[in-house]
Amino acid sequence: MERTRPDGTVFPVSLDEKKLQESLDPISFDVLRNGATERPFTGEYVDTETVGIYRCKACRAELFRSDTKFHSGCGWPSFYAPTKDDAVLLLEDRSLGVRVRTEVRCASCGSHLGHVFEGEGYEVPTDQRWCINSVSMFLEPK
16 A cells, blocks of 8 residues: 655555564554554663664664764653654644644655654754654664
8 A cells, every 4th residue: 555645645665564564563563654652761762872873664764863862851762853854754743632743754655753842942953852763763783
């Protein structure tokens, strides 16, 4: 099944949903394809400081680099920027009702990664916190 962007165009990478589900653990699949969220402070990358590249667990696209990762204390891995502007797709998320958030998806395959927040006062170059589920990505050490 092809996944489409909000503008109706197809994502560049098309994945076989059945094969993807068979290759991932249930929580990874639920986060990537259904927009679920892993519990805070449970992900393997929350506190890791390994140098490398974080890639989408569904399609292997490069998303973040370790040099933009920082400790926010929120319970999920936090970054201050993706590797490049077109690595991710940002969507308005009104799933919590009144509070509007910005959802982060992989620009290559459309998988849900997490959310980005601005203006929280972290001492990072962008004043952004890209709050990403560990189970949505894997770390390729350098």
